[in-house]
Amino acid sequence: MAALDVVAGIEGDYLGGVLFSALGKYSHPATAKSRANSVASLKRLAIAAQAKGITIGLEPVNRYESNLINTIDQAVEMIKDIGEPNVKVHIDIYHMNIEEQDLASPIINNAEHIGYVHIGASHRGGLGTGNVDFDELFGALAKINYKGIITFESFSSAIVHPDLSLALAIWRNLWTENKPMALNARKYMVEHIIRANNLA
Amino acid sequence: MAALDVVAGIEGDYLGGVLFSALGKYSHPATAKSRANSVASLKRLAIAAQAKGITIGLEPVNRYESNLINTIDQAVEMIKDIGEPNVKVHIDIYHMNIEEQDLASPIINNAEHIGYVHIGASHRGGLGTGNVDFDELFGALAKINYKGIITFESFSSAIVHPDLSLALAIWRNLWTENKPMALNARKYMVEHIIRANNLA
Ligand SMILES: [Mn+2]
Numbered sequence: 001m002a003a004l005d006v007v008a009g010i011e012g013d014y015l016g017g018v019l020f021s022a023l024g025k026y027s028h029p030a031t032a033k034s035r036a037n038s039v040a041s042l043k044r045l046a047i048a049a050q051a052k053g054i055t056i057g058l059e060p061v062n063r064y065e066s067n068l069i070n071t072i073d074q075a076v077e078m079i080k081d082i083g084e085p086n087v088k089v090h091i092d093i094y095h096m097n098i099e100e101q102d103l104a105s106p107i108i109n110n111a112e113h114i115g116y117v118h119i120g121a122s123h124r125g126g127l128g129t130g131n132v133d134f135d136e137l138f139g140a141l142a143k144i145n146y147k148g149i150i151t152f153e154s155f156s157s158a159i160v161h162p163d164l165s166l167a168l169a170i171w172r173n174l175w176t177e178n179k180p181m182a183l184n185a186r187k188y189m190v191e192h193i194i195r196a197n198n199l200a
Numbered sequence: 201m202a203a204l205d206v207v208a209g210i211e212g213d214y215l216g217g218v219l220f221s222a223l224g225k226y227s228h229p230a231t232a233k234s235r236a237n238s239v240a241s242l243k244r245l246a247i248a249a250q251a252k253g254i255t256i257g258l259e260p261v262n263r264y265e266s267n268l269i270n271t272i273d274q275a276v277e278m279i280k281d282i283g284e285p286n287v288k289v290h291i292d293i294y295h296m297n298i299e300e301q302d303l304a305s306p307i308i309n310n311a312e313h314i315g316y317v318h319i320g321a322s323h324r325g326g327l328g329t330g331n332v333d334f335d336e337l338f339g340a341l342a343k344i345n346y347k348g349i350i351t352f353e354s355f356s357s358a359i360v361h362p363d364l365s366l367a368l369a370i371w372r373n374l375w376t377e378n379k380p381m382a383l384n385a386r387k388y389m390v391e392h393i394i395r396a397n398n399l400a
Pocket residue numbers: 059092118153
């Protein structure tokens with residue numbers, strides 16, 4: 001609820017991420033009770049957000065960061081249980097590369113629920129190397145006619161807060177300079193989006 | 201050293217895996233001192249293994265399972281520091297999919313160090329879905345003329361020991377029956393190996 005006030009304070013209209021549980025490596029599977037608690041909390045959050053015109057995004061993350069929502073299907077299931085119209089799936093290709101059966105069908109099958117997109121390389125470094133098939137991803141986004149925000153994420157302990165670097169297990173830095181990283185990512189994204197739209 | 205005796209006891213000639221540190225999500229980066237301790241221990245292990253005709257394999261695993269060796273290059277660096285001829289890299293495509301720049305060049309560039317191969321889907325389920333480019337992998341293995349063992353790994357809490365399931369964050373089961381899983385994996389591997397060898 002405090003985060004909601006921060007978003008409203010900067011006139012934001014979106015609050016997304018791992019909002020359904022604490023981020024970390026769990027030592028046990030999620031229980032039915034913990035999932036029910038999460039659904040109830042998110043319902044309260046979503047209703048409070050409606051009054052401020054804010055959309056809530058649930059980000060499925062890999063198995064080492066949550067024991068509750070690792071796939072887009074699981075997020076959509078939870079959104080249905082929450083039952084409020086302002087809750088969407090916040091997808092992240094880095095996590096999809098680990099958890100999903102492929103990079104296109106979870107997006108296409110859940111098109112109406114996709115509210116926000118994180119992209120990043122499979123090793124969380126710069127775009128251009130790594131094992132993500134970005135043509136598959138951008139092809140799926142073109143197919144569902146996604147017009148929302150696409151944000152590039154990458155992590156270096158030279159830039160990112162130490163607590164976050166440790167939580168995300170950033171043990172080696174693939175870059176240290178912000179600016180060229182961001183410019184390269186923008187160029188890469190634009191090229192791939194144009195190509196995907198031409199093919200769609 | 202106890203593990204070495206077990207391997208010798210069953211007349212095995214190979215001991216591989218995450219032998220360089222405890223498997224788990226670390227809350228801090230590896231220090232120079234912890235790496236030096238690991239090198240010294242592994243040197244003792246390698247020398248003891250030589251007397252029994254056993255090869256030692258170091259398996260780079262993803263950032264959530266080790267803060268010390270996440271890439272094949274890091275494993276080779278450590279092997280050079282250990283300086284014993286019976287230490288090899290034990291590669292695993294599941295971890296490579298997360299950590300490496302691509303699936304072929306780390307294998308080709310470190311060809312003489314590759315001693316064992318784990319394959320598995322990007323979600324640790326069955327072969328045939330997921331985001332690993334197996335043609336890239338098997339193409340690289342054909343190129344270096346790899347003739348060693350290739351083992352399929354997959355995890356389901358229905359089969360695997362509960363402690364291991366929790367350590368590896370197996371929160372949802374993608375299968376429950378061993379036999380069809382193994383048969384399918386064998387078929388998939390053979391098809392891809394034949395294709396890669398025909399192309400090589
Ligand atoms: Mn993200």
